Amino acid sequence: MQFDKTVTARGHDFQLTGWVKSGFEGVAGAFAENFATEEEIGASTAIFIDGEQVADLWGGYRDADFSKPWEKDTIVCMMSVAKGISGITFNGLISEGLVDPSEKVATYWPEFAQNGKEDITVSMVLDHTCALPVVTDPLYKGAIFDCDLIVSALEKQAPLWEPGTIAAYHIHTQGNLLGEIARRVTGKRFKDVIQERVIQPLGGDYKIGDLTDEEIETRVATLVPTLAGTLLERKDTEPDTLLAKGFVQHPDEPIGVTLNSKDWRTAEIASANGHGTARTIAKVYGTVVRGGSLDGVTLMSPETVEGMITERHHQYERMQQRHYHQGRGILLNTEEAVWMGPNPRSFGHHGFGGSIGFGDPDANIGFAYSCNKMHARGDNGPRARRIIEALYAGL
Incomplete structure (x- = not known):
């Protein structure tokens, strides 16, 4: 069913476009309701079921001035949704036998074995227990953009506590650590491994960095952060916390x-700056839930999928001070932080501000929602939830 609707709210007309398969009209209705009742500026959502796409919706505006329409090919930074894509890519390396999650990181990256990190395993990096959630060397303001410098600092750094004992969400550093292991075993930068092994084979549109000037000018949505009630407010008001140090x-x-x-x-x-479309993220998860393969593309073996979604721990992690059901490089369904539908085996990753990608292996669902107006909540919020509820109501 083709979907074209104009929603007038908050003094603006939001043009919404796309399509849904018959039976999923409620998904389109929920998508529109977000613009009518929430603070949505621009957004997109996409769904795959049993390898078939059943929804592709987009609309609103890609800028804070409500002047540039959100088009079919608009891309947006989905923040930590990147952790899920990075985790899936890394599990593909495990599936291929290039990395053993039970092996020590130093086996692949010898220089890592400094200052008490000799026994840290790859698994600890994947499940946020390797005790390197922040870079303790203050470096310089803007060093976050220098991946190699951050990797070098982590290489020398001592763990903050005994590795493997305490979970602390590695907001930025997990991507640096996994990326260097991936580089050591493939000879390529992690952003390129993600492209070559996951995104390009599926015909996707998603990048870690590498955006061209033309893409930035014509396709990228502006992020509109909200500070109140979020980790961004806490990092400024609680400067001595682990969160602020991140x-x-x-x-x-x-x-x-x-x-x-x-x-x-x-x-x-x-871990944080992947830009792309919801349909790409939904297709990645729609591939993984089918045993790791779709349309002749294999991201990992069925055995690796099961290993990835097996719970590693359910700790009250120290960074954001909340519980997560943690898998191997991805999160598992966690009501208080990231709700991924009614099935407990659902897995994926949300992004700060409201974006999310997840897979439900029991219903064979790949789902994604992306937005540019970031909400003022600690959990994944009502906008994605409204669409997810409509999805399951239509099954």
Whole structure:
């Protein structure tokens, strides 16, 4: 069913476009309701079921001035949704036998074995227990954009506590650590491994950095952060916390400037700065839930999928001070942080501000939602949830 609707709200007309398969009209209705009742500016959502796409919706505006329409090919930074894509890519390396998650990181990266990190395993990096959630060397403001410098600092750094004992969400550093292991076993930068092994084979549109000037000018949506009630507020008001220390290498400027800067859009920050479309993320998860293969493309073996979605721990992690059901490089369904539908085996990753990608292996669903108006909540919020509820109601 073709979907074209204009929603008038908050003094603006939001043109919504796309299509849904018959039976999923409620998904289109939920997508429109977000614009009518929430603070949506621009967004997109996409769904795959049993390898078939059943929804592709987009609309609103890609800028904070409500002047540039969100088009079919608009891309947006989905923040930590990148962790899920990076985790899936890394599990593909495990599937291929290039990495053993039970092996020590230093086996692949000998220089890592400094200052008490000799026994840290790859698995600890994947499940946020390797005790390197922040870079303790303050470096310089803006060092977050220099992946190699961050890797070098982590290489020398001592763990903050005994590795493997305590979970702390590695907001930025997980991507640096996994990326260097991937580089050691493939000879390629992690952003290129992600492209070559996951995104390009599926015909996707998603990049870690590497955006061209033309893409930035014509396709990228502006992120509109909200500070109140979020980790961005806490990092400024609680400077001595682990959370605040996770942002020390950011530029000394408002976060809205940083997240929309050319530096952010072109750097390699594999935990945070992936830009792309919801349909790409949904297709990645729609592939993984089918045993790792779709349309002749194999991302990993069925056995690796099961290993990836097996719970590693359910700790009250120290960075954001909340519980997560943690898999191997991805999150598992966690009501209080990231709700991924009614099935407990659902897995994926949300992004700060409201974007999300997940897979449900029991219903064979790949789902994604992306937005540019970031919400003022600690959890994944009502906008994605409304669409997810409509999806399951239509099954």
